[in-house]
Amino acid sequence: MLLYISECNGRFILSAFPLCQLTEEDLIQNPLFCRLLATLSQHVDRTGLTLPLKKELEKAEKELRSQKLAWLRLESLHRILQEMVQEHRFSQHHTAAAPAEDTFYVTLERCLLIARCVRHLDPSSTVGQDQPLILGLSAEKVLNQLPPQQEVWRMKQRLPIELQKHLKKKLFTLLSYYQPDWENESEGLRCVKLSKLPELLESERSRAESLSEKNRENHTVLQHQTHSYLSELLECMQLLQTLVLDLRLKVQKELDRKKIEYFEAKCEIGIQKIRAEMFEVQLDSYTPDKIAAHQKITEKLTAQLKTCQVEKQSLESRLASFEIYGREFEILAQEYSRLRQEVATKSWALKEFTV
Template sequence: MASSSQPQSTTEKDNSLHDNVLKAFPSADLTEDDLSQNPQFCKLLAKLSEHVDSTGLPESRRKQLAKADEELQAEMKKWMRPMIIHQLLEEMVQEHVVGKQKCMAMPEDDKFYRTLEQCLLAAKCSVGLHLAEAPSPVLGISAEHLKRAMPSEQDIHDMQEKLPKELEKHLKRKANSILGYVQPDSEKDSDGLKLKKFNHLPQMLKAERDRIEHIRENNKDLAFKLTRETHNYLNDSLEHMKLLQTLLLENRLKVQTELDRKKLEYVEGKCQLAVQKIRLQMLEVQLDTYTASKIATHKKISEHLETELMATQKEKQDVKNQLESYEMFGQEFKDLAEEYARLQAEIKAKKLAVEDFTKPQLN
């Protein structure tokens, strides 16, 4: 009992070590067979997992990377803030252009959005052509040209005064649209309640993202366990197959004679059945082919052929009798027959020669 429990505890310890190594390095593309075949390498990875994370970075580097990532996120927010505002302003202009196709806009609104569009276009040209540094060498456009193309200062001033309120309305519409997508039931809520819910929307989205990430981690663990169980199941199945194969080979000779006899009887019965089916099909074909009228016709044809056969046989007998009578003359008749055949050949040859000689010759 003690000797059997000792290997089992060693096996369980190795399996636990393999599990820890595979979980510590999920992206290393390792299998349990690799770790089993290289135990020293497995121990090295186990020691290494105490000093690095799943990506292979030590703790100090991971902290530096996290700090650098925070700084990058902060800089990205600073850089994206004016870009987002510019994109919102372009969306406002596009919505106004589309809205004019459906209904007439107020003159002051039309003037506001026209001024805003011109300012946005001038700003885009200035940034794209780097006009703040020097005039464009290709197009010959300078900042002064854009300034002359800008609306009047009064129109720009009026637009700038109205812009915060219009931008606030646009942001409110987008916020309600996003909230309606995340929480469809909030369409019936009041504006104050919608604003309150929208203020909590980042926390809700973050919580939802954390929940999804937690589910993904659980799925990774489940996938790892499934892979482990599948591996064990395949190994057990292979062992069972080997055992079954051994038992089959041991017992096969004992029952092989009986199985062969049964198989032979089955094949004989199947052959007899096939022969009977063929005979049945032949009879069916004959019944379908030879009807009563066809059989009567075949009888008449058979009687006619038998009559001709008898006449032919009689003629054959007559010819045979003549040949026998000729054979009675012996060698003299044979020589006469050969001489007759030779004379016939000479006559035929001389006829051909006379015909060739009598033909008119062409000059």
């Protein structure tokens, strides 16, 4: 029972501290450390932050998100206004605009430029106030270059209407890009469909994300299947190689025997062919009379060979009979041979002196 409780406590601690590289065995072997972690789990979260610090962090993140959202709104509005000015400049090259419209866009462009300069000249709270001025200019001097207040007031009065027209035009362009078939429909119908465009885009985004996730899963499954297929294929190849080697060893003897028979037959055919060539050469080289003479010579030589062999056999038998007398007879024969050689030498010398 105690072991079960300790295991449950260990699992709770591991779930409370997922970033720690610990196992249940480590906690069981170190009960004091396990108790310390259990106490800490009441004061910190899964990331290791204390509860007050986590609240402050969430508050700071929320404030940061709100500031980012405010900055994005201002930045988006600023870029849209710049885009309106650029489109007006581009349209001036094709068609002439009304003086009031030119005055509106000139005033808007000048206000945007001055606001941009003021933003660069006016230091923030994180920068020291004693920074040197750029070209000797200050924010107050730049603000003095604003258009007359009446023109600025007229521009501000007209700006929401022009901004609404520009945004509406961009939205219709986006709608036409999303569904080109809706371009020829009435403005009211397009406005209705435009109100549903965020939901459609969100559904498309969700579907794209689901397809992407499914694609990743399919890719993972495909990799796993490919690995399994290659493993199975390798095993099959090894099994096939084993079967081939075993079968080859079994039939190797039969193959070798057949090869030997084949080579023997081939050699025999070669020998017969050589003999036939020799006979053909002999027939081409010798006449029948020469062949008969050669046959007679061969018969005579064969007869002489047989006579010599018979004489050799008789001499060998006589020599064998002398060998019966042993070593003494061999010494006596050598002495006899020496004496005969001396007699022959002295006879030759006597003959020479007599002459």
